[in-house]
Amino acid sequence: MKVSICGCGWLGEPLALHLLDLGYEVFGSKTSQDGVNKIRQRGINCCEISVPLDNNSDYPYFCEDKDKRAFFAT
Numbered sequence: 001m002k003v004s005i006c007g008c009g010w011l012g013e014p015l016a017l018h019l020l021d022l023g024y025e026v027f028g029s030k031t032s033q034d035g036v037n038k039i040r041q042r043g044i045n046c047c048e049i050s051v052p053l054d055n056n057s058d059y060p061y062f063c064e065d066k067d068k069r070a071f072f073a074t
Helices: 012-021 033-041
Strands: 002-006 025-030 045-048 070-073
Touching: 002 012, 012 025, 025 033, 033 045
Parallel strands: 002 025, 002 070, 025 045
Antiparallel strands: none
């Protein structure tokens, strides 16, 4: 089963590792390439994302992948 975790920081990384130990295929994100590399070394599929912190942003953000069973935003 596949799951996505948006934000593999202090909360998302331990969750990702726990789900990985349970046999899930985990996809995550980090905000720096260095962070991506560290997460990938632990067996988690990871990509770098950048989301503006401006609350007035006109850009909609969403994640859609019909192949994933769960999505966690941390």
